[in-house]
Amino acid sequence: MTAYDLLIRNVRVVRPDLDTVEDSDIAIKDGRIAEIEPGIDPAAAREVFDGGGKLAMPGAVDAHQHWGIYSPLDQDTATESRAAAQGGVTTGLTYIRTGQYYLNKGGPYREFFPEVLELSGGRAYVDHAFHVAPMSREHIGELDDLVMEHGVTSFKIFMFYGSHGLHGRSEDQTKFLMTPPGERYDYAHFEFVMRGIQQVREAHPELADRISLSLHCETAEIMAAYTKIVEEGGGPRDLDAYHRSRPPHSEGLAITIASYLAHETELANINLLHLSSAKALDAALRMRTAFPHIDFRREVTIGHLLANLDNAPGIGAKVNPPIRPKEDMEALWGHLIAGNVDWVVSDHACCKDEIKFGDDRDDVFLAKSGFGGTEYLLPGLVGEGVKRGLSLPTIARLVASNPAERYGLHRKGHLAPGYDADVAIVDPSRGFVVSADDSESAQEYSALEGIEIGATVTDTFLRGEQILAAGQVVGEPKGRFVHRSRLDV
DSSP: OOSEEEEEEEEEEEOTTOSSEEEEEEEEETTEEEEEETTOOGGGEEEEEEOTTOEEEEOEEEEEEOTTSSSOHHHHHHHHHHHHHHTTEEEEEEEEOSBTTTTOBOSOHHHHHHHHHHHHTTTOSSEEEEEEOOOSHHHHHTHHHHHHTTOOOEEEEEGGGGTBOSSSBOSOHHHHHTOOTTOOOSHHHHHHHHHHHHHHHHHOGGGGGGOEEEEEOOOHHHHHHHHHHHHHTOSOOSHHHHHHHSOHHHHHHHHHHHHHHHHHHTOOEEEEOOOOSHHHHHHHHHHHHHOTTSEEEEEEEHHHHHOOTTTOOSGGGOOSSOOOOHHHHHHHHHHHHHTOOOEEEOOBOOOOHHHHOOSSTTOGGGSOOOOOOGGGHHHHHHHHHHHHTOOHHHHHIIIIIHHHHHTTOTTSSOOSTTSBOOEEEEETTOOEEOOGGGOSSSOSSOTTTTOEESOEEEEEEETTEEEEETTEEOSSOOOOBOOTTSTTO
């Protein structure tokens, strides 16, 4: 009788909790890691996978995705989770909100969220959970139910929606956000969201460490003014124009405001999302010093680490915050190496060609914001990060254990007995050049097109089941929704 369901042998195991990479085997039973030791007897396993001396890393936890933003949620869940598996991602955390895009409806989350679960259920190739944005006063009143009933423990504020839409200036906030008449999505609303989340943390102290608020930090008033300046100034309406219309100090100001509101409301768990510039990181670190009692976490994206205004392929790389000049990209890497960044994500938002571009394909202000990239998260960070001096265990923390621990995924993010057997097999010596044609995503172009990625994910295992074999997605979707307020998760 075999002791294990699967043995992954002949691999170099990368563990976030160790500083060394060790030659070892990984034994798996009932979807969880049972043992990590060298020389485990292959006869003890029903199935054996030979890793050929490649790296075995914890499956990436891509903590920032947007399934269903531009395509129906059921379709996006299927295609974009395949792209996630292709990149060694085994858990995706995706943002949703009421309003335009996503399900294109307003109303309470007690009606909205069950529909989200129904549309995404049974279609994902990776495990998944949702961050939710409270857009109205009614939503603040639903926070406790979202945590306790639906297992949502992370929430989001989009700070720039005051006078900006998703893609640029917006004169009709209520229509865009589908909020009730007379309500404003502004700093006062942000404060009351924070107070509501803190009340839930205090009501459920056993879950308080899992409950956090994430913020997209850009300032609507600054962006509106600079967009007008850029548009009236003439010149190419390209990625550089978009960068200048949403200047880095807009990020810094929003970070400062958000941080003081966290201090005012005593909400300790704050995540500063997709910091894209030297000024944004500077502001975030200043706020850490100013408010040491706030547990700030800082996030950057693989897109901002690999693409800049010099090498991005064009308007397809429009995103919020924008792709920045090369010096900002280098500043992000400097902070990553210095330990000032807590995790790296993709901010994956599949936007098909027919939706992405306006009638003038060279006008950035007519294009939609966002692009895919989850398939490049782990290989991109291994390939470029190792060259720049990041250790492999540090990379494992940045893409797996740190986001898993923050967001209440306590069986994810580590390679250790008792954890879900989520494993990515990575070849650090085999690079490739990004081509959209090779991606499982439904997006027909790539914002990283032509950029060299220095490593390759060859195989991915989700709870011990192989979902990527020799670079190809295999089997039926086995991803599960993770209910994060259950203490056994």
